[in-house]
Amino acid sequence: MAPVAPRSGDAIFANVERVNAELFTLTYGAIVRQLLTDLEEVEEVNKQLDQMGYNIGIRLIDEFLAKSNVARCVDFKDTAEVIAKVGFKMFLGVTASVSNWDADGTCCSIVLEDNPLVDFVELPDTCQGLYYCNVLSGVIRGALEMVSMKTEVTWVRDMLRGDDAFELQVKLLKQVPEEYPYKDDE
Template sequence: MAAKQYKAIGEEAWKNNVEKVNAELFIFTYGSLVVQLVKDFEDYGAVNKQLDKMGYNIGVRLIDDILARTGIDKCADFHTTAEVVAKVGFRVFLNIAPAIANWSADAKEFSLILEDNPLNDFCELPPKAVQEGLWYSNVLCGVIRGALEMMQMQTEVWFVHDVLRGDDVSEIRVKLVKILDEEVPVGDE
């Protein structure tokens, strides 16, 4: 499928197949969650790990929802995967479509450039959080990693830039580590 087709699939799913939640409620709830994690862990590195873990668990479940709503088949290659993540996954759940950029020479890494990140709305990080390495929207990295793992792709996903840290855009880097063998759960032969 061409990139334009994935864009159309994502837009169609957003318009017709997604139960919408009030954006401000979602954003403030997420912000409260991050604040509570900062209070609980008192270490920004631990907060980043917890957000990634939470996102991973969300991504593991969201991929089935995306596939059911869109009818997309398994991606043929990592380029197609990037298109589906950016143009379908992000559109269906956040109504944004990040640009895909900075492919590595071996085509195993790419960046998602978020001109607009709804999680950042109404948010300003304190200087200490920036200095000590908080990645406020790190839940997105976990979501991507979890969803791709369910599609048999082990990945590493991390933020490179974030507007909340003074950068011009937010950039998430996605690296394919390996294709996982499909395993049948024990007892499901």
């Protein structure tokens, strides 16, 4: 089978509008800071970040499909590759890699060596349970849900907790068949 074009987001990344990296990083930091102040509980902040990511994801997927010209993915493996190579490049300017596939191809890891969200950040003792980049998992979950894939996205490794990379585990729960939205008698 012919590979699906394009395989990298470089060309799209070069053409989209960009903002200053520090502005972006500090804006995200300010959001997390404010959530920590408002919600007080680290667990609640994780949930809220995930929800915010979800809300971003369900919108972002439209922009992604409009600008990236990716062809339809044939299977979940294909989807993961497109997220890692095109999606991350297009919106964050970094490339991720996909690894750790399980036997039936429904669960994999997206590994980020470089993450612009966490520049300058160091977790203080008071926020030990915080998944600082939880917004990313929400974005992936939301975006995939809009293309009829129910997924569960969890953090496996986190540099802020002393690991050597960021690793997101993406697990395909089920593929929702597309439904024709109208009934015959309506």
